Amino acid sequence: MADQFDPIAANIQIRATLGLRRKDESGARLDLRFGPDEDPEPGAIYRIKDVLGEAWELSYRWYEPVEPLPWGAPDPRMREALLGDLEAELEEAGIEGSSAVLDYPTGWLWIAQVMTDRMVKWAAEGEEIEISDIKEKFGTLRCYVRGSERLQNLAQWCEAQSETRCMATGLQGRPRNAGGWVLCLSEEMMELHKRDHYQLMDLIYARSPRS
Structure with missing residues (x-):
């Protein structure tokens, strides 16, 4: 339930994984998984490649949250009011681009609450924060921000949390092809999309009921 979620208690640490593969046809791969908030610098990556030899190359880098948020989301009918409150908090804290938070879908509202909580706290500490854009892209959340390294890590955490969270319900999901999107x-x-795509979108970007 929405009233059981506490954004203050959320762990916003992320874990990086570097993937390397051999350049030959063997298909050999090596994943190097780092500890919480340990993101290897370029120099360290080059040293790893030197140790492994020229037969290996960096193939990918990805992030995952150390602790996934619980599954769930607020009632879709609460979406507009909740996001309006978050926008007001961000604006009062002096954070530029606060209106971008209004683009969060229903299933990712708890991510929005955590993001807002941390940004407001850091702004109170004197940090200058700007939100350039918030949007969904290829089935995951993208938060474009300007500020400190911890702010960039927060944006990465938001994206990582969204990768397995249904945009409509906040339950476990995965990126799927939904009619060209x-x-x-x-x-x-996904079954609802097949029956009625517009009903699905009404849940994802739910609006408050009008009296």
């Missing part, structure tokens, strides 16, 4: 959906919401 890639959306992160649960099995149930």
